[in-house]
Amino acid sequence: MIRVDLRSDTVTHPTPEMRRAMAKAEVGDDVYGDDPTTNKLQEKAASILGKQAGLFVASGTQGNLTSVLSHCTRGDAFVLGDKAHIFQSEAGGTSVLGGVVMKTVPNNADGTLNEADIRAAAAKGDYHKARVKLLAIENTQNLCGGVALSPRQTAAHVAVARDMGLKVHLDGARIFNAAVYFKCNPKELTRGVDSVTFCLSKGLSCPIGSIVCGDKDFIDEANRWRKMLGGGMRQVGIIAAAGLVALDSMIDRLAEDHENARKLAFGLAEIQGVDLDPAAVQTNIVRFGIPSRKGNEIAAGLYKEGIYVNPGDSALRLVTHYGVDSEDIDYTLEAMRRVVAAVTDRTVSAPKAGRNGRSAEGRASAAKRTTAPRR
Numbered sequence: 001m002i003r004v005d006l007r008s009d010t011v012t013h014p015t016p017e018m019r020r021a022m023a024k025a026e027v028g029d030d031v032y033g034d035d036p037t038t039n040k041l042q043e044k045a046a047s048i049l050g051k052q053a054g055l056f057v058a059s060g061t062q063g064n065l066t067s068v069l070s071h072c073t074r075g076d077a078f079v080l081g082d083k084a085h086i087f088q089s090e091a092g093g094t095s096v097l098g099g100v101v102m103k104t105v106p107n108n109a110d111g112t113l114n115e116a117d118i119r120a121a122a123a124k125g126d127y128h129k130a131r132v133k134l135l136a137i138e139n140t141q142n143l144c145g146g147v148a149l150s151p152r153q154t155a156a157h158v159a160v161a162r163d164m165g166l167k168v169h170l171d172g173a174r175i176f177n178a179a180v181y182f183k184c185n186p187k188e189l190t191r192g193v194d195s196v197t198f199c200l201s202k203g204l205s206c207p208i209g210s211i212v213c214g215d216k217d218f219i220d221e222a223n224r225w226r227k228m229l230g231g232g233m234r235q236v237g238i239i240a241a242a243g244l245v246a247l248d249s250m251i252d253r254l255a256e257d258h259e260n261a262r263k264l265a266f267g268l269a270e271i272q273g274v275d276l277d278p279a280a281v282q283t284n285i286v287r288f289g290i291p292s293r294k295g296n297e298i299a300a301g302l303y304k305e306g307i308y309v310n311p312g313d314s315a316l317r318l319v320t321h322y323g324v325d326s327e328d329i330d331y332t333l334e335a336m337r338r339v340v341a342a343v344t345d346r347t348v349s350a351p352k353a354g355r356n357g358r359s360a361e362g363r364a365s366a367a368k369r370t371t372a373p374r375r
């Protein structure tokens, strides 16, 4: 039986309040624009993110795809990080379905892209080159370990894009994790971007759905693409109702997930065979290296202990969420110590000496004091 599921924050189940709201949601045909619950959710999301309008879509992938296709046409190109989810994990949809070329530049460890790289990738060329129309950024940056881009970093990317004549799309699947980390208004993280997608079905615990926000013209165009992609849904208020509950009650609690992730990270960093700088963990994603390259065996061992993590050879990712509490972290750390020792053929040893001589607990509480958000 699975006791702790750390594969992703997408495994969360709707809360009892969401289920109640879903059961009594007022609905209409949303393709006609008649679904009052969806309309309310779209307006609320747009207002929270400081945009004119919103559009409910089936998934984060559909939101990103709809957005890129709304900004770019066949034969255009867009610039994005080489660790961007759009590039790595969305089946190449923007190129396959939209004929839009992806021009990647390296993501830095903090999730940012270098100005010089963006400028070089977006530079105007002659007829040999695809026309670059868009810059896509990601916050929090999943593959970089859930690191959050600050308002200032976001503004810097927007400024370069503007200077190069590019629009900006923000893959904000976990934008509220970033806002909670920086203790800032989410609008500070979306200012200046032309479109943003965020997911309801990750840390916010909704069963289905994402929302794209932007100005009215952009959302009209996005609506057309959503329809073409088969994403026009009918009485979708049934699931939008959960989104309204999420925006009202599930954002602030993301801080608990971050705290659990930090506790997990500081505990893991004490284990021989785990390569992790726990101070780098900012939100709800903990990525770490397994120098022995026995990540798959560790994942299998954890599974036997009732802990579900995605497999990986030389690196693993654990994600905290609404379905994981502090005791689950204790249980995971205990199991992890045993499993890593068994897999790497070592007896369970005393914790690694801390970088500064502190115990895991001492370091975790020190981290709480020292991880004041950067802006």
Ligand SMILES: Cc1ncc(COP(=O)(O)O)c(C=O)c1O
Residues within 6 Å of the ligand: 058, 059, 060, 061, 062, 064, 085, 086, 138, 140, 141, 142, 171, 173, 174, 199, 201, 210
């Ligand atoms: C950064 C990021 N963007 C987009 C997505 C896609 O979301 P979905 O799984 O809803 O398509 C994910 C999913 O994990 C993600 O991590």
